[in-house]
């Protein structure tokens with residue numbers, strides 16, 4: 001059987017930022033935010049991307065959309081390498097790749113009505129002709145995300161956090177994308193509202209056949225929407241598997257610890273309870289060998305503190321970067 005082509009593919013993707021000065025004549029430290037990530041997002045799938053704050057998830061999301069330029073590595077969209085395209089050659093791809101931001105409070109212009117916000121997205125890609133056609137499109141978009149057409153005349157401050165996130169989703173949908181990076185889309189919302197937004201994204205994914213990279217710091221947020229999940233630690237993917245494999249049989253000690261720490265009652269947690277100690281090391285000065293070794297309860301001296309574990313297949317569809325998994 002021929003495997004479908006990924007809608008998005010990252011190949012050995014790296015992104016370094018200039019860190020603080022190391023002192024006179026010693027240049028600047030290097031902050032490796034994304035450190036050699038290879039992964040695919042398949043057509044019509046939601047890939048969950050999970051890890052603690054500062055592990056490089058958002059940077060990876062922006063690299064896939066070419067909102068950041070990679071330090072090295074490649075990104076492909078539907079088979080075309082986009083890493084080397086000029087801004088004008090990239091334009092048709094921009095429409096196909098959208099982002100939903102974490103903070104619905106700051107991602108909308110407070111001086112623009114909802115209509116003006118959505119019209120701006122439609123006009124940027126010449127997707128509507130007359131003003132009545134534009135109004136119809138905007139009304140349909142608002143209905144699609146659970147708002148009412150009359151909401152188009154209001155300003156962002158007249159909405160709740162959940163409603164503002166729905167406007168952000170409508171703005172992403174306006175240009176009929178095929179791939180959306182949802183960057184912690186529910187982290188800034190009340191717990192009671194989070195499930196509504198997750199369900200809306202799940203419905204849209206199924207109805208429109210969209211592909212999502214769903215970024216979250218809590219594994220349970222992505223559990224019911226993701227077909228597969230990638231777990232990141234200090235810029236590297238340490239485990240990548242189907243949702244079933246991740247939640248039933250996590251193989252990497254970091255994934256096991258994330259699941260143990262989850263506040264939700266988890267029937268599997270007791271038998272694998274692992275408490276993470278210490279803080280995430282600084283990406284300016286990552287430890288040698290396995291980046292997780294200073295916090296890993298089963299680290300082996302002489303191995304884990306020396307050798308970098310490669311991401312390797314442990315069963316069909318399940319990859320782990322751990323010497324002992």
Ligand code: SF4
Nearest residue numbers: 290293296304322323
């Ligand atoms: Fe722990 Fe070693 Fe596996 Fe890293 S490679 S997760 S330190 S056991």
